[in-house]
Amino acid sequence: MRVVVPFVQSLFFLLILCALPRLALAQATVTLSGYVRGATDQGVLPGASVAVPALNTGATADEKGFYSLPLPAGRYALVISFIGYETITREINVNRTQRISFVLPEAANELGEVIVEGSGTLEQKLQTTQMSVERLTTREAKLLPALFGEVDLLKTLQLKPGVQNGGEGTSGLFVRGGSSDQNLYLLDEAVVYNPSHLFGLFSVFNPDAVQSVDLYKGGFPAQFGGRLSSVVDVKLREGNPKKLGVSGGLGLISSRLTVEGPIVKDKGSFILSGRRTYFDVFTRQINKLNADDPEFNPIPNYYFADYNAKANYRLGPKDQIFLTGYYGRDVFGFNSANSFNFDFTWGNTVAALRWNHVFSPKLFMNTTASYTNYDYAVTNKIDQFSFNLSSRIHDIALRTDVEYQPNERHTLKFGGATKAYRFGVGRLQAGSKDGRLGFGSDVSYRGQEGALYASDNFKASDKLQLEYGLRATYFQSDSNRYVGLEPRAAVRYSLTPNMSLKASYAMMYQYVHLVTNSGASLPTDIWYPSRQSVKPQRSQQVAAGVSFLLGRGQFLLTNEVYYKWAQNQIDFRDGAQLFVNSDLDAEFLFGKGWSYGNELYLEKKTGRTTGWMGYTLAWSKRKFAPQRGTTGINNGADFFPTYDRRHNLTVVVLHRLTERLNLTGSFVYSSGAPTTLPQGRFVFQEVYGAEAVAVPIYPDRNSYRLAPYHRLDLGLVWNLKPNRLFDESDLTFSIYNTYNRRNPYFIYFDQIKDPNSDQVTGYRARQVSLFPIIPSVTYNFKF
């Protein structure tokens, strides 16, 4: 705790330091503040712009949709804009500090957002100190073609530079050379521990319920911490406070339904949203029809379902509360004729209660209490024997964030968070029905995590803007205690009105670790706390970039370079026993990782044709020296992790053909993924009886590259005319993998056998692909 005391002193020093300019600059300024909301559902619009062109100044709504804009007294035209909404201009006589909220009408149709919307958002990106951030709205994602027509926000984020997927069709994110467990997924400020369904093929975030997603790849603001590589901040919609509405969609593999409306008109609203896949309905019927066929191998049953709920209520002009809930389950099972039964369920449960209080236009506070849980349970029965294996992590958290704008040059953010964890690493019950065989094991830990932070966004001049902060973190599990100081800094310098230079630095600590021994996102991956021998992961990242506004503000060209280095990276010794192991600590190996690259990004958000192009040139490496009685990994030599890609190109185009027809397309190309293939083999006879087998010998880890991955997806959104049933409806057509490329998923070596003698005559390499060309259609409606 001795480290924390100087930190608190530093925090006060920082606050005082930031308040000093206020004394020096004290003058007759007033502050406009309030919320920016969308007209249809009255949901807040984080990132919306409130600009005063006459003064060449403005403010951006924060993640709660709240803006605060200090201005000298006078009469001004305010321009309020946000992607997907019509830009409005309001003439306002600003003579006192006051609260004014704005409501933006939605653009005429879904693609209208890219036609009507001004260039404000690109200008904001140029002007802000925050770099390495990607914002995505559901409305954008819904236009793009999707696998099976299932709109997926995380997969859309994979189309941004610096973000890799975890394999064909999966929604896992690998950001700037970080692993999949180094992303912090927040759903209305509560952590989501497993963001995917079915091997990551679908994310847990139902697009109908989500308002927006922000992905921070670097330059992390001080209010975020806990993971090394990225923060994925998902905000749910708040529901329509004006009238009751129903919307939904019928797709190839799932259907969605959303109900929203006012609780008390203009004071509070709710939204309930659910979706469920239904291929189990078909597989059950197929199994039933083939029940009498002894040769038929029953198809396993699988479905996932998730439900989102959110309600908000304005207690008064200064107070509002929000309640968020999420519950999702994947259910999988099969019963074989030989009495082998296997049932497997997993999923997240999330709840968050947020209180939003505006002390004054300059002082704003947000307090959130949250609960989150991820668990899985496996039940296996063979004859009279059974075993039950389960694992879970849950936390209860409380955090407060305060934003204070003492003057037009400083915006202070400070706050704290505390979290209590329970890690149920593994619970096993095995035995026989008659009780003669019985076995049980339960490994669980507790943990506490705390954080204090403060930051200041300092507008030193029209050209120079700085953001600096410090985050102090604390973690304890049993008698193991760790503290960390995480400095954060970012700077933006405008060379010209259309050109900015930016740079940032961030240090991050991660105290919880995902125990996974594969590149895929498996539901059986378990979270594990930092302990005596498992030190916290730590990373530092520097990034620098330049942004140009081109084509009269229609294009933004950004180039960023980054270098990230990390300590205490985690892997496992060869043959590690990760299940039912009371001494899991002994299986860990610790090493270091580093990654660097260049991200080039061109985006266009106005006109009939919009979209973006991104090209990333990157390297990611890891090194695990000999340790703990092992030779480390690769005998201590560097190696590329499976998510290393040298080149990555994405092109996304959205084109409005007519008022009602929108054509979209996306193309991705990435270098082949590193993988490990057997170099040689040897014959192993075994001790008694067993037939001789060929055992593969694996060379250095990930020393082989799969073929490059590329794919073109096309989509067509046809907005139908309003009819008796629905106010709005559309048909969305998608073609995934349009030119039917056989992209490699994995390679294996197989025996070639003589069909007559069944003798092995040779070996061959086989490549497995996951998805061929897949057309799909989805019908969406709203009334």
Added chain:
Amino acid sequence: MGLYVKNILTRGMWRLLALVLLLGAVSCENLQQDIDVVIPTAPAQLVVECYLEPNQRAQLTVSETAPYLSSPIPVVPSDVTVVISGPNRQRETLLYNPGFNFITGKVYTHSSRSRLLIRPGDVFTLEAKDTKGRIVTGTAKMPATVPLDTVEFNFNDRPVQQREAIVLGRFRDPLATLDFYRFQIHRDSISQNPEVDYSIEDRLNEGKEITLGTSYEFISGDLLIVTLFHLDQPYYRFLQSTQNARNANGNPFAQPAAIQSTVQGGIGVFTILSYQRRSLVIR
């Protein structure tokens, strides 16, 4: 138990992946294809497989590693000389002299003339050398024998003609030592593939009675040979690593792992078997 759980989960994951592949195969197209891969070849290494047993002649196999996609015919060098040494001045040089052991069903390339006197705790060494200068060495210590206290079977409650039996074996794990076991059940002869083959460690059963069982899979009249091996850690790890390496080929979720040989200078295993064996007839 951990290994069992891992196998069950792997089986479950494969079923789940099969479902995904089913989704992908909606167009009924073949998603697998032969491809050419270029993998750098490494120099061939000597592979030794040697299990010593008390009062038995040493028999071992020496072969060579081969590129994976090469001919499946094993490469067996004939220029390897093997020396096995143990306590009480036991030392014998074994020359290339291939044969077949009808009891174990194994081929061997080298065999000793005399039977080895080995007791629990005895340490033996092996050195295999060829004319190219390749040398493989290994050391093995015989683990104490752990008695198989009881072996029993029980029928299920189906009609007599259809009833099947489980087999249970019980033994007590020694206190305060890290122990590894292998439990095998052969039907009729140990030269056949075992019907049951578990390898476990005592981490979760330290010092307790351990019961290992089968499913209902044996019928009246079956002659079963039940063997409980007490393994040393290097041999257990070698077994695990060969299993892991085999499972990793074709499993996109597995992390391919290196073979953890018990010998140095090459690949393979040199160990001394310590086991108890019981025979029973299901009736």
